[in-house]
Amino acid sequence: MSQTKISELRLDQVSREFGGVRALDGLDLTITGGEFVALLGPSGCGKSTALNCLAGLLPLTGGTITLDDRRIDTLQPEQRGFGMVFQNYALFPHMSVRSNIGFGLRMAKVPKGDARRRVEEALTLVQLTEHADKFPAQLSGGQQQRVAIARAIVLEPPLVLMDEPLSNLDAKLRLEMRTEIKRIHQTLGLTTIYVTHDQEEALSLADRLVLLRKGRVQQIGSPEHVYTEPANRFVAGFMGYRxxxxxxxxxxxxxxxxxxxxxxxxxxxxxxxxxxxxxxxxxxxxxxxxxxxxxxxxxxxxxxxxxxxxxxxxxxxxxxxxxxxxxxxxxxxxxxxxxxxxxxxxxxxxxxxxxxxxxxx
Ligand SMILES: Nc1ncnc2c1ncn2[C@@H]1O[C@H](COP(=O)(O)OP(=O)(O)OP(=O)(O)O)[C@@H](O)[C@H]1O
Ligand SMILES: [Mg+2]
Missing domain, CATH: 2.40.50.140 (Nucleic acid-binding proteins)
Structure with a gap:
């Protein structure tokens, strides 16, 4: 996929079943370019399923996904070319920070000089320039997470998908990385879908929240809207109405x-x-x-x-x-x-x- 900026990503009745059980049940969602959307809900509500369907790691059992009027749910993950940040970082242990970040550019056969420049820019953005020659095992959890983020965004993908990227970090690092993710989004404006079960994280990062329960949307709205006007008792309980x-x-x-x-x-x-x-x-x-x-x-x-x-x-x-x-x-x-x-x-x-x-x- 050559485009980097998108105008609209549309999910139409997206469903995914596992052995007759609907992990995702008719998700309708339209995301505009540059938006930061958080998928929020308790364990097992279908957040990762939704993300994996978007990434192309899971086929849909129903519905369609279109990116700027082009149907993409039938494409392979690599044809979609989205950036993905997993919960466990999934860095290559035998590659330096710089090689990890540059991996996607090498795969995409980006000319060497251009690739080198982009890797250096990404290193600066996530503030890891001085650690560029280290290996993942020599980095702290937060630094590894920053490598994972840099690797996902260096290609300036049309869509960045993040699955609970902060859940392995301690409380202080989580807060720091949260600010970091916000800053990177403000700088690059990449369309981002962010999965979390942490309502505070979702409220502080996202332009819009999608609340899921048992694979079904409960409410979609701005942080302020969902916080002050929860659509139902479930959303209220989840948003801190204890x-x-x-x-x-x-x-x-x-x-x-x-x-x-x-x-x-x-x-x-x-x-x-x-x-x-x-x-x-x-x-x-x-x-x-x-x-x-x-x-x-x-x-x-x-x-x-x-x-x-x-x-x-x-x-x-x-x-x-x-x-x-x-x-x-x-x-x-x-x-x-x-x-x-x-x-x-x-x-x-x-x-x-x-x-x-x-x-x-
Ligand atoms: N490969 C699979 N095979 C069978 N069932 C699955 C599979 N993947 C997910 N499920 C089921 O689908 C439902 C949604 O799972 P999913 O991983 O999307 O939840 P989640 O919201 O990401 O939860 P968590 O916050 O725990 O990561 C769960 O009931 C889960 O057991
Ligand atoms: Mg999950």
Whole structure:
């Protein structure tokens, strides 16, 4: 594929089955050139399957993929010419950093002088010039990851695919590499699809998020949109609405709803679904305040975790409902306090809509 910049990549009802089980079920997604899209979801939701279908490593069992009106899902991986960064780096151990990065250019028979210049540019971009002659085993995890990224982008491919590229790194390196990936994307503007199960990573990197669950899209939108207006209970749970309180429905209005059982006046929130007799209120820990206010309720502090400027608190209402909240003031187990939360920060979903799976803390 000769083009480097694309205008549009279209996935139309893309499906992939494994032995009758749909790992990816009718994915519709249109990506515009230069966009950074994150595929996000819990383990087993189909993220790698989607990426491998795009790369050509897995054939589709249904649907089509078109790149600027040219159908590509029938092409071999090398004919697509996409850059790929795997979770385990997959560097060639017997080649120096410089040779690893230049490998694709040699395969593509790029003239030597040109190839050398591009490798040096890529080395500068990922800040590895001084390590160019080392072998992968002589590098730190973060440096190896940077080689993998440089190798994927040196060809300026029409599409860069990254599958959990930071999951092997420690917390500090992850943050550094996250900034690095953002900086490289801002510099080169390559269209990028990035797989992660880490919502923070997805929010901080992507122009758009695609939330998957059991192979099906739950929501597609900007980070801000998905963060503030999760489409359903699953997305809310995944995006940090850690409190999911199932309560009886008291009174329902067009936009708001009052649930029974939290505080004397009940719990008022924003209605997001048609509701039956019971509903689930989704609330972020950080949206609770310690002190009087709307939706006030008395709680007993049970568990306190020190987190620097704030404490993460688990507390229980007198009715036995567990709440997760954050507090700037020092609290201790056994303390009795009043907590409150603005109604607009309480999202109420139908109880029968799927919950976020347990494995996503
Ligand atoms: N080669 C395969 N054979 C059979 N089933 C597979 C195969 N690859 C994936 N699956 C199944 O397809 C589903 C999606 O897998 P996939 O690897 O895409 O998940 P994922 O979202 O990348 O998960 P993780 O975050 O754990 O990497 C899973 O249920 C998985 O067991
Ligand atoms: Mg995966």
């Amino acid at each position: 409190n999911e309180l199932e309560l009886p429905v008291g009174s329902v209005n067009e936009k708001t709803v009052v649930l029974d059982g939290l505080g004397a006046g009940g719990l008022t929130g924003v209605r997001r679904d048609d509701l039956g007799e019971r509903a689930v209120a989704a609330i972020r820990p950080e949206d609770f305040t310690v002190g009087a206010g709307p939706n006030a309720t008395e709680v007993t502090v049970e568990v306190v975790e020190y987190q620097g400027r704030e404490q993460a608190i688990q507390a229980r209402t007198d009715d036995g409902v567990d709440l997760h909240l954050r507090a700037g003031t020092r609290l201790a187990p056994g303390d009795r306090v009043t907590v409150s939360v603005p109604p607009e920060r309480v999202l109420v979903f139908a109880a029968e809509s799927p919950a976020a799976p347990e494995e996503v803390a």
